[in-house]
Structure formats: structure tokens, C-alpha cells
Amino acid sequence: MITVYGYSPSGNCHKLRLALTQLGRGYRWVEVDSSAGETRTPAYLAKNPNGKVPIVELGDGRVLAESNAILCWLAEGTPLWPDDAWQRAQALSWLFFEQYSHEPYIAVARFVRGWTPPGSPRRAELPRLRERGHQALAVMERHLRSNPWFTGADYGVADIALSAYTAVAGEGGFELAPYPALRDWLERVARTPGYVPMPAPPAEAAARLALPD
Amino acid sequence: MITVYGYSPSGNCHKLRLALTQLGRGYRWVEVDSSAGETRTPAYLAKNPNGKVPIVELGDGRVLAESNAILCWLAEGTPLWPDDAWQRAQALSWLFFEQYSHEPYIAVARFVRGWTPPGSPRRAELPRLRERGHQALAVMERHLRSNPWFTGADYGVADIALSAYTAVAGEGGFELAPYPALRDWLERVARTPGYVPMPAPPAEAAARLALPD
Structure with a gap:
């Protein structure tokens, strides 16, 4: 199960909710209010030194940042990613x-x-x-x-x-x-x-x- | 043979010169001085409506824009692109x-x-x-x-x-x-x-x- 750290009214974060829902993949969502400084805490910066949402965290603690990179990673091998x-x-x-x-x-x-x-x-x-x-x-x-x-x-x-x-x-x-x-x-x-x-x-x-x- | 339309002192354009050189791929380079408005001419906008360099053009006229997308496309199947x-x-x-x-x-x-x-x-x-x-x-x-x-x-x-x-x-x-x-x-x-x-x-x-x- 992956964990998404995201701010729900952010389009960058919403991309992941939409892709995960359409792919039928389970996920845990941790709300991080970037507009209230929650991406600038030491705990969050330890996960993403660039201090932005969204990120995804795997069960073993590995983290992937950048909404569009996460989208590509989720989409690989699915109909959301072109074969050609x-x-x-x-x-x-x-x-x-x-x-x-x-x-x-x-x-x-x-x-x-x-x-x-x-x-x-x-x-x-x-x-x-x-x-x-x-x-x-x-x-x-x-x-x-x-x-x-x-x-x-x-x-x-x-x-x-x-x-x-x-x-x-x-x-x-x-x-x-x-x-x-x-x-x-x-x-x-x-x-x-x-x-x-x-x-x-x-x-x-x-x-x-x-x-x- | 691909054609690169680029402005040589631009880092975004240089990425392609570097990758093509390191991959040993032939290419034609057409200098387009974006600082002198040459990406805003009708002829250039017909190739890239977003009016930016670099782009690559294939022999059949197909065009790919965005330096980092071009890099990925050039790198696929080479050591510059991870297998994992x-x-x-x-x-x-x-x-x-x-x-x-x-x-x-x-x-x-x-x-x-x-x-x-x-x-x-x-x-x-x-x-x-x-x-x-x-x-x-x-x-x-x-x-x-x-x-x-x-x-x-x-x-x-x-x-x-x-x-x-x-x-x-x-x-x-x-x-x-x-x-x-x-x-x-x-x-x-x-x-x-x-x-x-x-x-x-x-x-x-x-x-x-x-x-x-």
C-alpha cells in the first residue's frame, strides 16, 4: 500500500488521487496543508527536501516526488501510458x-x-x-x-x-x-x-x- | 537524420547537443536565436506553437518539443536511461x-x-x-x-x-x-x-x- 502526502485542493496532488482511483489502486492519503507551512517542517523536509506536495511513500520508506513523475510511475504498464x-x-x-x-x-x-x-x-x-x-x-x-x-x-x-x-x-x-x-x-x-x-x-x-x- | 532547432547558448538546447554527441548520433543543428524573436515567427510557431527551443524534427516532419521529453526519447534503450x-x-x-x-x-x-x-x-x-x-x-x-x-x-x-x-x-x-x-x-x-x-x-x-x- 502506498501513502500519498498531499493537499487535497492542489491540482498537482489531485492528479494522483484521480490516477489511483481510475487505476483501482488502494492508497493511504495523508493531508499536508502546504498553504499552512506543513511542507516546511523538519519531518516533511526529511521526506522531500524540496518541500513540496505531493509525494508518495512506499511501505519500505522509499519516497518519490514530483506529481508528473509519480503519474508516469503509476501509469507504466497500464492503459494510461502509451505503448508506442x-x-x-x-x-x-x-x-x-x-x-x-x-x-x-x-x-x-x-x-x-x-x-x-x-x-x-x-x-x-x-x-x-x-x-x-x-x-x-x-x-x-x-x-x-x-x-x-x-x-x-x-x-x-x-x-x-x-x-x-x-x-x-x-x-x-x-x-x-x-x-x-x-x-x-x-x-x-x-x-x-x-x-x-x-x-x-x-x-x-x-x-x-x-x-x- | 534528426534536425535540432536550438539556440546554442541555451542550456535547454545544450542538453540535446550533449546527449546526441555522447550517444554518437548524427544530427543537423539549425540555429534559432530565441533572444532575437526567432521562436515567434509564423514559420517557427507552425513547428512549435509554444514558441520555445529546442525542438527536434524527424525526416517525415513530425516534431517533438520540450528539452527533457526529447532527452528521454533519445535516451530510451541506451545507458543514459535506467532499466529499473x-x-x-x-x-x-x-x-x-x-x-x-x-x-x-x-x-x-x-x-x-x-x-x-x-x-x-x-x-x-x-x-x-x-x-x-x-x-x-x-x-x-x-x-x-x-x-x-x-x-x-x-x-x-x-x-x-x-x-x-x-x-x-x-x-x-x-x-x-x-x-x-x-x-x-x-x-x-x-x-x-x-x-x-x-x-x-x-x-x-x-x-x-x-x-x-
């Missing part, structure tokens, strides 16, 4: 796109809106985060105009990784109306067997997310 | 660490110092880039105190990816004296068969990099 080397490479390409060109804007805009107080200086970052986030959404839209998924011919790891924060992009202030192919893809993802949506944010974050910028 | 699933997962974890927690600070600090004019407002980012970059170097140092490489038992993809910008971290203003295990690792990397260092930056960038902040 070129399709695997394309899936990996989208996983790196997600961490470099998508998450730092779309996830961070949501974090700034929901997890920092209304007067926070970080709110000044929102226009730039929106601009870069929309660039990422436009790249996804273009791909989805002629491809149903990001993991080759079928749903898989890259769809899980990219949908986690895209499904809640509205909470970061991203209007998805200009991206019809992307909205269709999100609906296809939500209809995959065993799909589970991200849990609702805690009340204080939810209240902030409901306000305009 | 857990070691592969750890190597992938370091590749994602490199793109999320290392490159955005260590590479960007070097870019700001060398590729923006002395009065650029982006220079105000340097203190934060340094702080985060040193956090990444400290995580690497901790790993290297008890492990010779980042790719499992042997040198491989994660060492190539992490060494590319770490080898020139000094150009970003990072002093490596506090990281003895990391400096030893850089020396081991430089002694691997077929190692090639990153080409020197163009004269204007080199002159800026030689100045204090």
Missing part, C-alpha cells in the same frame, strides 16, 4: 509543458486569488499570470482541434496532468469561452470511467475565489 | 525538478544578467531568482552527498539535464563554493566520455555576464 515510443515522448512533452508553461500561471493565479488575503501584493502578479496562462490555453486549444487527447490516441497521463488545473482555471479568473475544443475535452475527461473531481477548496479560499479580483 | 522502473521514476522526478524548481531561477538569472540591458527592470528580479536558485542547489547538494548521480546508479538523462545550467550557474551570479558535492559532480559530468561544454555566449552577452550585477 513516439506517443510516450509526446505525452512526456505535454507533462513538461504542464509544469513549465501551464501550472506556474494557471495554478498560481488560482492560488493568489484564493490563498492570499485580498490586499496581498501578490495580486499585482495576476495580469501577467493571466496573459501567460491564456497562452498555454491557446496552445492546448490548437492541439485539441485535431486531437482528442494529449496522451497519444487515448486518454492517459498527460490528460490527467493537464486537466487537473484546467478544470478549475475559472477559479484563477480564466474565462474558457474562447476555447471550445478545450471545453469539449474537459467534458470527455470528466466522463472517463472512475473520474473524480477535485475536492472543493476550504471555506476561506472558496469565499475569496467567489469574489472578483 | 523505480530508478526511471527517480530520474523523471529530477527532470521535473529541473524544469520547475531549478531552470526558472538559475537559467533565468543568467538570462537577465546576460541578455537584458544593464538598466532593464527585469534586473529587479535577481534577488528572488538567487534565493530560489540557491534552494534548488541546496536540494541537489543534499542528494549528491550520498549519491554519485541523479539518474540512478549511473550517469544519464537527469545528470545531463541538471548539469546544463548548473555548469554555467556562475554566469547567473551563483557562487558554488557552498556546494562541494555539487562541484565534484560537475567535474564527474565533465569527465564522462564525449562530454562537450556549452558554447560561449555571444560577445554582447559575454560582456554583460562579466560585469557585476
